[in-house]
Amino acid sequence: MAHKAGPMNRPLWTPGVLVMLVFMFAGALAIIARFTGGIGYVTNLTHARPWGIWVGIDVATGVALAAGGFTTAALAHIFGRHYYEPVTRPALLTAVLGYTFVVIGLLVDIGRSWAIWKPMFNWNLNSVLFEVAMCVMIYLTVLYIEFLPIVAEQFKGRMNLPGILSKLNSLVDTILQIADRILGKVMWIFIILGVVLSCMHQSSLGSLMLVAPTKLHPLWYTPILPLLFLTSAIAVGYPMVVFETTLATSAFKLDSEMHILAPLTRFTIYLLGAYMVLKIGDMLVRGTWVYLLEGTTQTNAFIVEVLFGVMLPWAMLLFQRVRQSAKGLFFAAALIVGGVVLNRINVFIVGFKPPLSENGYFPAVSEILVTLGLIATLMFIYRVTVTWLPVLQASKEVRS
Amino acid sequence: MQITRRHFFRFMGAAGASVAVRPASAHAWQTKAPPDPFGCLVDLTRCVGCRKCEEACAEVNGLPEPERVNCQCTIFEKNRRPDETAFTVINRYYTGKVDAFDKPVPTYAKVQCMHCQDPVCVSACIVGALTKEDTGAVRYDVTKCIGCRYCMVACPFEIPAYEYFDPVTPRVMKCTFCQERIKETGGLPGCAAICPTETITFGRRETLLAVAKKRLKENPGIYIQHVYGEKEVGGTAWMYISSVPFETVNLPELPDAPAPKLSETIQHSLFSYLWFPVLLFGVLGAFMARCNKGDHKATSPDKGGA
Amino acid sequence: MIKKMGGIVCLMILWAAVCTAQVWQAPDQEQAKERAKEVVPFVKEYQDDCRISRRICLMDAGVSLDDVKEVYFLLDNPIIKQREDHYEPVRFAHKRHAALVNDCSKCHHFRPKDENALETTRCSACHQDSFNPDHPERIGLKAAFHQQCMECHQEEAKGPVDCTGCHLPHVPDHKELVKLPDKPDPIQVTKACLECHDTQGEDMLKTAHWLWRGPSPYTTGHRKDILHGKGTTALNNF
Numbered sequence: 013m014a015h016k017a018g019p020m021n022r023p024l025w026t027p028g029v030l031v032m033l034v035f036m037f038a039g040a041l042a043i044i045a046r047f048t049g050g051i052g053y054v055t056n057l058t059h060a061r062p063w064g065i066w067v068g069i070d071v072a073t074g075v076a077l078a079a080g081g082f083t084t085a086a087l088a089h090i091f092g093r094h095y096y097e098p099v100t101r102p103a104l105l106t107a108v109l110g111y112t113f114v115v116i117g118l119l120v121d122i123g124r125s126w127a128i129w130k131p132m133f134n135w136n137l138n139s140v141l142f143e144v145a146m147c148v149m150i151y152l153t154v155l156y157i158e159f160l161p162i163v164a165e166q167f168k169g170r171m172n173l174p175g176i177l178s179k180l181n182s183l184v185d186t187i188l189q190i191a192d193r194i195l196g197k198v199m200w201i202f203i204i205l206g207v208v209l210s211c212m213h214q215s216s217l218g219s220l221m222l223v224a225p226t227k228l229h230p231l232w233y234t235p236i237l238p239l240l241f242l243t244s245a246i247a248v249g250y251p252m253v254v255f256e257t258t259l260a261t262s263a264f265k266l267d268s269e270m271h272i273l274a275p276l277t278r279f280t281i282y283l284l285g286a287y288m289v290l291k292i293g294d295m296l297v298r299g300t301w302v303y304l305l306e307g308t309t310q311t312n313a314f315i316v317e318v319l320f321g322v323m324l325p326w327a328m329l330l331f332q333r334v335r336q337s338a339k340g341l342f343f344a345a346a347l348i349v350g351g352v353v354l355n356r357i358n359v360f361i362v363g364f365k366p367p368l369s370e371n372g373y374f375p376a377v378s379e380i381l382v383t384l385g386l387i388a389t390l391m392f393i394y395r396v397t398v399t400w401l402p403v404l405q406a407s408k409e410v411r412s
Numbered sequence: 413m414q415i416t417r418r419h420f421f422r423f424m425g426a427a428g429a430s431v432a433v434r435p436a437s438a439h440a441w442q443t444k445a446p447p448d449p450f451g452c453l454v455d456l457t458r459c460v461g462c463r464k465c466e467e468a469c470a471e472v473n474g475l476p477e478p479e480r481v482n483c484q485c486t487i488f489e490k491n492r493r494p495d496e497t498a499f500t501v502i503n504r505y506y507t508g509k510v511d512a513f514d515k516p517v518p519t520y521a522k523v524q525c526m527h528c529q530d531p532v533c534v535s536a537c538i539v540g541a542l543t544k545e546d547t548g549a550v551r552y553d554v555t556k557c558i559g560c561r562y563c564m565v566a567c568p569f570e571i572p573a574y575e576y577f578d579p580v581t582p583r584v585m586k587c588t589f590c591q592e593r594i595k596e597t598g599g600l601p602g603c604a605a606i607c608p609t610e611t612i613t614f615g616r617r618e619t620l621l622a623v624a625k626k627r628l629k630e631n632p633g634i635y636i637q638h639v640y641g642e643k644e645v646g647g648t649a650w651m652y653i654s655s656v657p658f659e660t661v662n663l664p665e666l667p668d669a670p671a672p673k674l675s676e677t678i679q680h681s682l683f684s685y686l687w688f689p690v691l692l693f694g695v696l697g698a699f700m701a702r703c704n705k706g707d708h709k710a711t712s713p714d715k716g717g718a
Numbered sequence: 719m720i721k722k723m724g725g726i727v728c729l730m731i732l733w734a735a736v737c738t739a740q741v742w743q744a745p746d747q748e749q750a751k752e753r754a755k756e757v758v759p760f761v762k763e764y765q766d767d768c769r770i771s772r773r774i775c776l777m778d779a780g781v782s783l784d785d786v787k788e789v790y791f792l793l794d795n796p797i798i799k800q801r802e803d804h805y806e807p808v809r810f811a812h813k814r815h816a817a818l819v820n821d822c823s824k825c826h827h828f829r830p831k832d833e834n835a836l837e838t839t840r841c842s843a844c845h846q847d848s849f850n851p852d853h854p855e856r857i858g859l860k861a862a863f864h865q866q867c868m869e870c871h872q873e874e875a876k877g878p879v880d881c882t883g884c885h886l887p888h889v890p891d892h893k894e895l896v897k898l899p900d901k902p903d904p905i906q907v908t909k910a911c912l913e914c915h916d917t918q919g920e921d922m923l924k925t926a927h928w929l930w931r932g933p934s935p936y937t938t939g940h941r942k943d944i945l946h947g948k949g950t951t952a953l954n955n956f
Contacts, residue, residue, distance in 0.1 A: 048579055050575075050578050052577040059574060060493070062564035062574060090696050091699060123557075123558070124557060128558055135540070136538060136539060136540035138534075138672065138676050139536055139538050139540075141538040145538055209689075221565075223535065223566040223674075224565055224566055225568075225674075238678060364565075368569070368570045368664060460864075486920075600848075600849065604849070606802040608860060608864040609861050609864045610865070613849060614848075
């Protein structure tokens with residue numbers, strides 16, 4: 013069965029979208045405040061705690077949850093499981109948008125946003141962050157290139173810009189035609205490159221914290237942190253696809269796609285299992301289980317993360333009944349996604365305790381509004397994109 | 413997927429060649445500390461808490477005058493940290509030490525950048541805005557900085573501070589070791605020059621280490637037998653000796669391993685000459701060619717759209 | 719709100735002291751100034767004796783109070799001045815200290831290795847510029863003064879240990895700074911002080927001078943009741 017993705021062509025302004033607009037507006041106000049009063053004006057960051065939710069959630073979690081893009085691409089295109097191709101497009105869109113908003117989040121978070129280009133010319137090859145930045149930059153470009161054929165498919169031969177721009181119609185069309193032809197031949201390079209770059213920076217995001225052994229709680233600080241970050245990113249890829257596809261199909265009242273999602277999560281049993289073995293094995297080998305019953309915020313956060321974010325959903329997925337039911341599958345996937353989100357928040361925020369001058373940290377309202385605003389904008393653009401571009405598997409009428 | 417075997421083999425050849433030229437094994441991590449740096453030895457038994465160093469520091473570095481510069485009455489009631497307006501501060505600690513009349517004796521401790529031998533901030537900085545100079549100073553170059561604040565995450569002494577209320581051109585603020593002064597012959601850091609009791613001894617790090625050990629040896633009853641900063645995080649240019657345990661004056665217990673060692677070892681063993689990414693690319697390419705053999709016609713309608 | 723003063727009286731006394739200091743000068747001040755300018759050759763090597771042998775040495779040499787020719791020294795050596803110098807020089811009453819301490823070895827703790835050198839060599843012969851790379855363990859003159867004076871003052875619980883106890887700071891002429899009406903009342907004076915010295919005013923509010931609330935277990939009658947005191951009924955400037 014060759015799948016056929018198509019634009020949704022549904023009304024855009026639903027109540028849900030209007031709620032998103034409210035958050036986008038509030039977030040925009042907070043961002044304006046950040047660029048007039050400074051970071052200190054809108055955040056609770058201190059000298060001891062330089063990274064808050066803008067890094068912990070907008071950047072680290074954003075990158076982790078965009079892992080669906082490269083994991084599905086690897087499965088469908090590199091390992092030749094073409095059966096799963098229908099989910100590659102929505103996963104790619106999530107990755108494109110996810111990484112775009114990682115960059116936007118970084119622009120808000122770094123003190124000198126206008127200087128963000130400087131790493132391209134001032135290389136510090138010892139810096140983990142430098143490697144992450146380079147990978148994210150190149151990967152974002154790769155993602156846009158991978159996405160270009162979808163745009164071309166929709167507009168090739170029917171460019172119809174309004175008004176004065178109509179003069180450009182033929183030019184844009186020619187560019188799309190050429191791009192489409194060339195890309196078709198070399199796309200395999202970009203697909204592999206995307207996977208390689210993802211493996212590099214997903215793991216290096218974990219290496220970021222290896223420079224702070226005295227600040228990160230020992231439950232998370234381990235030399236294999238990069239490996240844990242990589243395996244958790246790979247493990248969360250398919251659950252994230254399940255999560256968002258279920259949300260999208262129920263929002264647009266499409267087929268639930270269970271025939272693809274259910275077998276997809278069979279891989280997750282192995283991938284999540286590998287992550288679980290590494291995570292718990294690391295805890296046992298380093299003997300950090302002694303902290304588990306301390307009852308502090310850190311240890312409780314760790315217990316919740318492992319119990320409800322890794323072990324419970326893994327156990328659930330073992331049962332075929334769960335995998336076959338849309339609700340059960342969605343619940344398990346949501347737990348895994350939540351577990352990885354919590355892991356990133358734990359590593360960058362909860363588990364980070366500078367011993368000398370820590371006064372505790374909870375994000376300010378305006379700080380949260382920026383994060384929520386960015387997430388709302390991301391969802392809004394996702395909605396707009398699937399409405400106009402062929403991303404989702406089109407509804408029943410289109411399928412043969 | 414229009415991948416042909418010809419395409420693929422041409423590429424694999426290149427990948428194989430690059431793997432072959434990678435170094436036999438990732439070379440072991442080596443310190444990048446300058447050969448004969450300057451340093452300062454802070455003898456906490458000598459400090460009287462006059463805070464002249466704070467005043468001198470502010471003057472030398474063009475910072476606002478310290479809080480309550482002429483009045484020591486209440487300033488010590490709160491524990492202060494260096495911030496964007498003060499590169500160094502003195503704190504007072506009552507550690508349980510008493511004098512002959514059973515009166516608690518305060519210990520004063522200066523806080524500033526330790527100018528590590530292998531500074532983790534220098535290793536962390538994405539653009540290399542922080543550098544370890546030959547003088548021993550860890551220097552900050554604002555023209556390169558992008559404001560990511562990773563140096564602040566990394567620093568084990570929690571020293572770099574940030575101008576959080578500057579919306580467009582904030583800077584990382586920290587002790588400069590008076591780099592511009594000490595690189596001149598006979599130049600002294602502002603704080604060391606003004607210190608009335610020579611709590612701060614300025615000199616070559618090796619010399620200071622010998623001086624410190626001599627003092628410990630000659631006064632065994634007075635000092636804790638440890639030079640703080642000799643080995644901590646691979647050694648620091650600023651070192652402390654004290655009569656009270658170091659953790660009681662907020663000098664944290666730290667591992668001896670240089671802080672950048674682990675992350676740099678991982679980074680360089682995986683990514684030097686990009687050998688691992690290239691190898692991974694090759695392996696994935698091989699899978700792609702094998703798994704998609706012969707069926708590119710079947711998938712040809714799906715152009716890209718990974 | 720203006721409840722600040724009280725102990726600012728201390729400052730007024732200090733001010734008065736400064737004013738008089740500008741008028742009066744010790745008769746041999748000029749001579750002391752000249753002496754303070756002298757820089758003697760640096761003594762590289764010293765006799766590393768213990769305290770007791772030093773005392774015996776000094777006794778053998780027959781050094782006594784009569785040998786102290788100079789009543790006081792002005793500690794104003796150019797060695798100190800070439801670095802940082804924020805304070806007026808200290809007038810060190812050498813003879814008085816010699817008489818009180820009655821043990822020359824307390825300060826003259828080592829002697830030069832040179833046989834012909836004086837038993838009581840001056841401080842600045844050994845202690846000169848700070849951080850001499852050839853003699854890293856030798857402290858500079860400024861630190862030598864401070865360590866010697868303050869340590870002893872602390873040990874003996876006698877003599878000042880704060881900056882202005884020994885130094886007169888570079889106090890600006892308050893005649894120029896303060897404008898008071900003729901025959902000012904106490905409140906006007908306190909107000910004028912607080913114009914600049916507001917932190918001292920704030921700190922004053924936290925001291926017993928301000929918070930004292932009448933009889934305590936240590937006063938006559940050993941009553942604990944709070945009847946009088948600055949915090950309650952006693953007369954304040956404010």
